[in-house]
Amino acid sequence: YPVSATSDPMNVEGLLQLPYKLPNFRLTSRVVKLPIPVGAWRSVGNTQNAFYAESFIDELAVMAKVDPMDFRIQHLSHDIRWSALAKKLKEVSDWTTPLATGRGRGVAFIESFRSLVGEVVQVNVVAGKLKVERIFCVIDCGTVVNPNVVQAQVTSGVIFGLSAALNGKTTFDAGAAVQGNFDQQPVLLLKDTPAIAVHMMPSDEAPGGVGEPSTPPVFAALTNAIFNATGRRYRSLPLSDHGLT
DSSP states (O other): OOOOSSOOGGGGTTTTTOOSOOSSOOOOOOOOOOSSOOOOOTTTHHHHHHHHHHHHHHHHHHHHTOOHHHHHHHTTTTOHHHHHHHHHHHHHTTTTSOOOTTEEEEEEEEEETTEEEEEEEEEEEETTEEEEEEEEEEEEOSSOSOHHHHHHHHHHHHHHHHHHHHHOOOOEETTEESOOSTTTSOOOOGGGOOEEEEEEOOOOSOOOOOSSTTSHHHHHHHHHHHHHHHSOOOOSSOGGGGTOO
8 A cells, every 4th residue: 555645545445345246337536635644543444435335335226226235235146255245144134124113224345354244233213313223243254263353353343433433523623633532532332332243254265354344334334224214314424413412
């Protein structure tokens, strides 16, 4: 990832390896000068790019009048690993089970650090307030060396992403960050964390990453679930800016 004044490949990380078979696809990138220096966060470019891409894929599914999970499965049929993972996620998340009014499910997929990840988020929106009820994550990280480490890291990545999606925000005053520590940039506490189920796909492939790949899918899966529950799209984060949390 050589970074220069005119090129930063991390800007398109996650978009270059979109898993879907698409007949028309174009990707361009431009470096923008900012007054504040920026750096990497958990999962680097994959995180924001998964939000953009998987939100857009969801909108395409709605326009095509196809179930969002089935739409993705149709466009993953060319890839054995992705197809198996998507079908597994549909199964373990009880995707076809009807939900009561005010509840919704959303899904998102991404490959990062040689690992494939799919997540389903289930939400309940009551009187304009959001409650994240359950999250299902299926990961194909190649050969699993230590299942306990995979479980811990994937769960941690989900919590990190969900914390950012709900409340994560950095503001600046006179060029300095206002939020300097976790008292002003909170991570979800246990009492606010939904049930998280992690499933590992069997594989003989070389081991991939597990510390970061579960963070990127959370963002779009969450907002797609809110759309499923309410019919409203949220295209900017955190959701606290929209009065949902």
